[in-house]
Amino acid sequence: MDDCIFCKIINNEIPSTTIYEDDDIKAFFDISQVTPGHTLVVPKKHVQDIFAYDEDLAERVFKKVPMIARAIKASNPDIIGMNICQNNGEIAYQSVMHSHIHLVPRYSKDDDFSMHWGDNTGLVDNEQLQARADKIKQHLED
Template sequence: MDDCIFCKIIRGEIPSTTIYEDDEVKAFLDLSQATPGHTLLVPKKHVADIFAYDEDLASRVFTRLPKIARAIKASNPDIKAMNIINNNGELAYQSVFHSHIHLIPRYSANDDFSIHFGDHSDQYDSAKLEAIAAGIRQQLED
């Protein structure tokens, strides 16, 4: 896409600090650096989000993820863990609509990055959980 910032980065029209690149993907340091080493993995094929992936593209992108994650972790002995995040849609905090995966190294509980999962388990008994699962399974069968 002509106006997509990640497509421009892939084409070399906008500079980036690349850490990995092959025919299918490009991984480069995020300018925001939520923590040092914060990397974005993007498919070279422009797709807006995970909902636009077919199995072939998913395989080509996601098979590269462990190798890149291991390299980031091995690059700094202070990295203790890593968040791997893929936001899909504006409500899910996607701000660039070219699919991308964030690899965010974690150094400590005080490294200025957090995610909050609310606990609503008291609102879901086994019948409600089964109804949700049945709806999802039905979509997988269609």
């Protein structure tokens, strides 16, 4: 897409600090560097979000994530963990509408990164949970 910042980075129209690239993906530092080493893994094919992936693209993109994550962790002995996030849609904090995976190295509980997971335990019963599961199962593709 002509106005997509990630497509421009992929096409080397905008400079980036690239740490890995092959025919399918480009991995480069997020300009915000939420924590040192914060990396984005981006498919070279423009897809808006996870819902636009076909099985082949998903395999080619996601299979590289562990390799890149291990390399980031191995590069700095101070890294004690890593968040891997993939946001889909504005409501889910996707700010660039070209699918991308964040690899956020973690150094301590005070490293200026946080996530909040609400606890809704007990708000629905097992029958309601099963009904939700059954509805999702109706839409699974083999």
